[in-house]
Amino acid sequence: MVADKKKTPLRSTPARKKEIDLDAFAAGAGTSKTTTDTVYPWDEPHIREDVKKNIPLRIPEPLYMKLKYIADHTPYSMNSFILERLTQEIEDEIVKLTS
Known part of the structure; x- marks a missing residue:
């Protein structure tokens, strides 16, 4: 005999979050984030x-x-060579993006 697979019922709408989340969201309306x-x-x-x-x-x-x-x-491994060179490039790009 073959065992029946249990199926989870499909929901027509996703489960709602707590009202607290909605209240917190509404409380933040109109406020802007500063840097x-x-x-x-x-x-x-x-x-x-x-x-x-x-x-x-x-x-x-x-x-x-x-x-x-x-x-x-050289004394470098392939990984250490890439990491040393890439780190400075990443830091320079982050400065450009965040300033």
Whole structure:
């Protein structure tokens, strides 16, 4: 005998949030955020310097081979070379975007 799968009923409307949320939203109407209220994603309290994130990086093969050559002929690893150069570029761009 085949067991019947339990299906969750579809809702015609999403569940409503508490009225407190709506009241808080309405209370903020007409107020504008000042630049001192801005908290950037990298300044959030849960962001940690010791946590490392991976991003896929697709580069042309000749550029990859150049990077590998640098890593083979200097004290840098491929990752440390990219990270050192990229960090300053990111910081410069953030200054432009946030000032």
